[in-house]
Amino acid sequence: MTTSTAAAKTATDTSAHTIIDSPLGPLTLVTREGGLAGVYMTQQRHLPPQETFGPPVAVADVPVLTRTAEQLAAYFAGETRDFDIDLSTSGTPFQQRVWAALRDIPYGETVTYGELAAALGRPTASRAVGLANGRNPVSIIVPCHRVVGADGSMTGYGGGVERKRWLLGFESGTQQPLLG
Known part of the structure; x- marks a missing residue:
């Protein structure tokens, strides 16, 4: 072998x-x-x-x-919008629920942390949703970049806000080149 x-x-x-x-x-x-x-x-x-x-x-x-x-x-390459990949992620039951909900956010769309918390039946848990979102181990595949602040602002992203901005721009057809 x-x-x-x-x-x-x-x-x-x-x-x-x-x-x-x-x-x-x-x-x-x-x-x-x-x-x-x-x-x-x-x-x-x-x-x-x-x-x-x-x-x-x-x-x-x-x-x-x-x-x-x-x-x-x-x-x-712009040829697919969805991923069909078996995941083997480790996380708490709440994190797993958040990560599953992230996969339901359509390509090119965004939701706020509060909207995601409400969708999970936990409307006051936007901060906990944000923490689980930040711990997502399979970025892009589980699209945590599609979650924004309550006012639509770019908030933290594990790969950096510049990459989050690029991904959202890419999905909406308005991406700019990454800096440095």
């Missing part, structure tokens, strides 16, 4: 990662137990320790990483 094959087998059993290019810069894709566990940007807040990502593998060696890379490429 080659090192690459051994790492790929390990990836389906535990964790592994790969790095792909994107218009937002490098994205680290992490797999755990056969599902997608993370999509992380350079200098992202709440970035887990790299040793938890498992060994590096080639995209083609792990089916969920292949599907994720292909679907992200199609998203950035």
Whole structure:
């Protein structure tokens, strides 16, 4: 068994990662137990320790990483708006509910933290929704960038407000080049 094959087998059993290019810069894709566990940007807040990502593998060696890379490429090419990827995320039951609700926000649209909290039946929990949103480990796939402040302002984003602004502009057809 080659090192690459051994790492790929390990990836389906535990964790592994790969790095792909994107218009937002490098994205680290992490797999755990056969599902997608993370999509992380350079200098992202709440970035887990790299040793938890498992060994590096080639995209083609792990089916969920292949599907994720292909679907992200199609998203950035404007060819798809939705993702069909098995997730293997870790979080509290409340975080999982928030992340599931994020996937229901249509492409190109935004909601406020308060609206998302109300949709979850917790209208006074906008701050808790914001905290769960900020801990989303699979950005872009679970579109936490589609949540804005009550006044429509760009609020925090794990990958940085500039990337959030770019993603929202991309989805609405008005994106500007990223700075530096």
